[in-house]
Amino acid sequence: xxxxxxxxxxxxxxxxxxxxxxxxxxxHYADLTAPIPVDGAMHDTVRARSFDVRLDKVxxxxxxxxxxxxxxxxLTTSGLWAVVSTNLTAxxxxxxxxxxTWQGPTGLRYRQTERLGYRQDMPPHGVDPGLExxxxxxxxxxxxxxxxxxLLISARQFGPLDAQARISLDGLPxxxxxxxxxxxxxxxxxxxxxxxxxxxx
Amino acid sequence: MSAVSTATGPIASEDxxxxxxxxxxxxxxxxILLPLTLAETCYDSLREWLHGEDLIARDVDFGQxxxxxxxxxxxxxxxxxxxxxxxxxxFAVIATFTVTIGDPNxxxxxxxxxxxxxxxxxxxxxxxxxxxxxxxxxxxxxxxxIFSGAKRGDVLTIGDTFIVPEDAIKTIRPAVGLGSERxxxxxxxxxxx
Numbered sequence: 352x353x354x355x356x357x358x359x360x361x362x363x364x365x366x367x368x369x370x371x372x373x374x375x376x377x378x379h380y381a382d383l384t385a386p387i388p389v390d391g392a393m394h395d396t397v398r399a400r401s402f403d404v405r406l407d408k409v410x411x412x413x414x415x416x417x418x419x420x421x422x423x424x425x426l427t428t429s430g431l432w433a434v435v436s437t438n439l440t441a442x443x444x445x446x447x448x449x450x451x452t453w454q455g456p457t458g459l460r461y462r463q464t465e466r467l468g469y470r471q472d473m474p475p476h477g478v479d480p481g482l483e484x485x486x487x488x489x490x491x492x493x494x495x496x497x498x499x500x501x502l503l504i505s506a507r508q509f510g511p512l513d514a515q516a517r518i519s520l521d522g523l524p525x526x527x528x529x530x531x532x533x534x535x536x537x538x539x540x541x542x543x544x545x546x547x548x549x550x551x552x
Numbered sequence: 553m554s555a556v557s558t559a560t561g562p563i564a565s566e567d568x569x570x571x572x573x574x575x576x577x578x579x580x581x582x583x584i585l586l587p588l589t590l591a592e593t594c595y596d597s598l599r600e601w602l603h604g605e606d607l608i609a610r611d612v613d614f615g616q617x618x619x620x621x622x623x624x625x626x627x628x629x630x631x632x633x634x635x636x637x638x639x640x641x642x643f644a645v646i647a648t649f650t651v652t653i654g655d656p657n658x659x660x661x662x663x664x665x666x667x668x669x670x671x672x673x674x675x676x677x678x679x680x681x682x683x684x685x686x687x688x689x690x691x692x693x694x695x696x697x698i699f700s701g702a703k704r705g706d707v708l709t710i711g712d713t714f715i716v717p718e719d720a721i722k723t724i725r726p727a728v729g730l731g732s733e734r735x736x737x738x739x740x741x742x743x744x745x
Contacts, residue, residue, distance in 0.1 A: 445678035480675040481717030482639055 386505055386515035393522040399514035401446045402478055404504050405438040406518045407485075411497075411531045412538035415489070419468055425537070426466055430493040434538055435502060439486045441478040449475035450508045451488035454517075456499030464489050470540070487540070498529040606666065606729035606737035614741040621662050621730035622655025627740040628709065630726055632716065636684030641718040644682050645669060647726040648691060648711035658698045664731035665694035667712045670739060672723035679712035687711065694728075 391397030396405045411433055415426040426432070439448055451474060453461040467473060467489060476486040488504070497520070505515040524532035612618045617626035632645040647667060655661050669677040679693070687693070691711045692700060702708055716724055729737040 443674065444676040445680075477680070479677050479680065479715060479717075481720055482642055482715060484639070 384511035386510050386513055388503075388517040389514050391516060391518050393518060393520065395518075397516040397518060398442070399505070399516045401442055401444070401506055401514070402448055402516075403440045403442060404448070404516045404518070406435065406502060406520075407438055408436040409520065409523055410434045410436075410535065410538055411533065412535040414537040415467070416537055416539040416541070417467055417470070418541050428491050430491055431497075431531070431534065432464075432538065433490045433492055433497075434540070435488040435490070437486050437488065437504070439476055439478045439484050440482065441480045443480060445477070445479045446506060447475040447477050448486065448504065448506055450503075450505045450510075451490070452503040453490040453492055453496070454501045454503055455492070455496030459496060460503075461490050461492050461496070464491050466491070467540075472540075485544075489540075494530050497523060497531050498525045602735045603731070604664075605735055606668070606727070607735035608737070609727070609739040610736055612738055612740045614743050617650075617652070618738055619654070620728065620738050621665075621732050622653075622657070623661070624652040624654065625728055625738055626650045626652075627726055627743070628711075630724075630743055632721055632724075636682040638682065638715060642715050643718065643721050644685055645714040645716050645721075645724065646688070646711055647714065648688075648709060649726070649728065651697070651708045651710055653702045653704055653706045653708065656702060656704050658700075658702065661732045662694065662698050662730050664729070664734075665698065666729040667694055667710070668727045668729065668737075669714050669716060669720075669724045670727050671716075671720040671725075673720075675720065676727075677714050677716055677720075677724075680715045682713050682715060685713055687713065 389397055389399050393406045393409075396403050411431050413428070413431065415432050415434070417424050417426065433453060435451070451463045453463075455461070463474060470487075472485065472487045474486070474488065476484060478484050478486075488502070500520045500523075502518045502520060503515055504518070506513060526532055610618065610620075612625075612627070614627060617624040619625075626649060627647070628650045629648040630645065632643045635644045638644060647669065649667075667679055688711075691709050693712050694710055697708050697710050700708065725739055725742055727737055727739040
């Protein structure tokens with residue numbers, strides 16, 4: 352009888368210990384339903400669930416020139432502007448790609464800028480299957496967040512369990528101090544793309 | 553004292569048997585209740601998902617009309633070509649439907665109305681704005697039709713423009729999805745050449 356009581360007590364204690372262990376080690380709901388990363392490198396086509404993305408070019412600039420409602424504007428920053436050109440296609444059905452995030456080497460995340468207002472070449476990008484489209488993502492980042500950074504692109508800002516393209520930006524030329532090798536004094540978003548931007552520093 | 557000891561004898565021998573019986577019953581109940589709980593918690597999400605997706609096609613021959621969302625839908629025309637500013641290797645396509653209104657409560661019946669093009673590989677294109685191409689006169693989009701105040705018996709011409717890649721143009725078929733009919737959608741045969 353005593354052995355049985357002892358046995359029951361052992362079972363109860365181990366159940367309590369197991370339950371407590373499960374409770375403290377339980378992942379946060381946001382982590383459980385977080386986007387699923389699909390890794391890739393610059394110039395590779397990364398296949399997410401509903402779209403394909405290829406990162407073509409990243410240009411760094413100290414100022415951005417843009418046309419807003421017929422007025423020319425020059426946007427300055429205490430950090431750097433990173434203008435990311437991508438090539439986007441939908442996989443199975445027409446969709447939109449709305450979210451771009453610059454993830455720094457330490458995990459700091461910078462959302463795409465909202466200072467530019469509405470532009471056709473800025474998110475949300477409407478994409479169709481079989482049709483490639485150039486899409487820009489523009490970020491305002493501190494200059495120490497470039498080496499070892501990655502670009503996260505997903506269809507929606509809060510897309511639980513949806514794919515998220517995670518493109519490593521290791522291919523970006525940087526100096527010994529981690530600063531980008533080429534920084535333009537100004538980048539004109541409305542300049543024709545065939546011409547290389549002028550005024551390298 | 554002796555009366556008590558004689559009374560506990562048979563009860564004590566019966567206890568393990570009863571306990572085993574109830575343990576077995578509980579296990580059987582668990583096997584039934586767990587899947588039921590899972591089904592109950594999934595039901596709402598599953599229903600919402602089914603009503604939001606165009607999953608099952610109802611094929612309609614060209615020239616035939618089909619009742620859908622309280623009205624009769626018929627493919628009137630499907631034409632494609634190079635027009636306006638298009639990407640390389642892409643065509644502009646205009647799909648036109650003739651719809652005879654049955655239930656005039658379009659805001660309920662046609663909620664989430666979607667005109668689509670599908671190809672043989674199962675890819676889908678939604679309407680696109682094509683710079684330099686406007687809808688023919690008298691043609692309205694699905695959304696504008698919902699708020700047109702159409703009455704029973706009215707005949708509406710509904711259509712939209714699409715951008716489709718060259719490799720899909722030979723097999724594209726127009727399709728219509730409505731909130732009140734999902735997961736079913738109508739898929740029309742192409743007009744004969």
